[in-house]
Amino acid sequence: MLVILKRDVSQVSLQAAELVASAVRKKPSLVLGLATGGTMVDVYRHLVRLHRDGHVDFSRVVTFNLDEYLGLSPSHPQSFHHFMHEHFFAHVNVNPANIHIPDGTIRGNYDQYCASYEEAVRNAGGIDVQLLGIGRNGHIGFNEPTSSIASRTRLKVLSRETLDDNSKFFAPGEDSPRCAITMGIGSILDARRVLLLATGASKAAAVAKSIEGPIASAVSASALQLHPDVTFIVDDAAASQLTQREYYLRVMEMTALLTPDRLS
Ligand code: PGA
Numbered sequence: 001m002l003v004i005l006k007r008d009v010s011q012v013s014l015q016a017a018e019l020v021a022s023a024v025r026k027k028p029s030l031v032l033g034l035a036t037g038g039t040m041v042d043v044y045r046h047l048v049r050l051h052r053d054g055h056v057d058f059s060r061v062v063t064f065n066l067d068e069y070l071g072l073s074p075s076h077p078q079s080f081h082h083f084m085h086e087h088f089f090a091h092v093n094v095n096p097a098n099i100h101i102p103d104g105t106i107r108g109n110y111d112q113y114c115a116s117y118e119e120a121v122r123n124a125g126g127i128d129v130q131l132l133g134i135g136r137n138g139h140i141g142f143n144e145p146t147s148s149i150a151s152r153t154r155l156k157v158l159s160r161e162t163l164d165d166n167s168k169f170f171a172p173g174e175d176s177p178r179c180a181i182t183m184g185i186g187s188i189l190d191a192r193r194v195l196l197l198a199t200g201a202s203k204a205a206a207v208a209k210s211i212e213g214p215i216a217s218a219v220s221a222s223a224l225q226l227h228p229d230v231t232f233i234v235d236d237a238a239a240s241q242l243t244q245r246e247y248y249l250r251v252m253e254m255t256a257l258l259t260p261d262r263l264s
Pocket residue numbers: 036037038039040133134135136139140141
């Protein structure tokens with residue numbers, strides 16, 4: 001596990017965007033796992049800028065998003081389809097045929113739909129780089145606390161904390177979604193490289209438990225300790241409850257010297 005400590009949100013998002021752009025330059029047909037949420041907005045802004053400046057070409061990249069709210073159409077302003085279009089796809093040259101986002105409008109036969117999403121990932125050759133945010137409750141994707149560490153893409157009931165975090169984005173009186181389709185923790189662990197970004201004090205407890213606590217289904221992101229190539233990119237506020245910060249800084253210095261590829 002690599003823990004990259006950055007001063008603030010702008011440095012976290014820049015580092016993440018540079019890692020993604022560099023992965024695309026190394027493998028133009030990269031299979032990229034994408035995430036939504038406030039933390040990701042700046043990452044996409046940097047990727048769009050890098051693309052406009054000619055530093056990264058997404059024409060052969062294949063994307064898979066982690067999750068989508070159940071019951072929201074792609075045009076709903078709070079849908080993750082809408083988020084992705086607004087912040088990323090409308091501004092870069094990802095081939096629309098290569099974009100995959102779970103369909104929030106499906107009804108019935110959820111298992112069959114979710115199995116087909118997993119199959120599409122497999123047919124694409126598996127995810128090379130997976131971007132992740134983290135919830136205050138430690139969720140990754142919409143894998144809420146007590147999600148099975150072996151879980152695959154499925155229908156998931158949202159936790160109270162997530163409902164509370166999300167309700168502010170919906171119009172007064174509008175029911176916010178109670179369920180989502182999400183890739184599972186097992187699906188995420190299959191990615192070849194995982195980049196998790198966390199910023200702000202509200203994430204500090206979840207970050208500390210995920211990196212330094214026991215692996216537990218109560219903290220979904222702690223399952224990443226099982227992954228052989230995971231990088232946490234964390235700002236000062238989100239890192240504030242980590243006890244081994246001095247060690248992570250030394251590891252970063254040595255990584256820059258010995259295996260700089262992991263940082264670029
Ligand atoms: P946020 O969401 O980036 O909006 O904080 C992260 C998440 O819940 O995964």
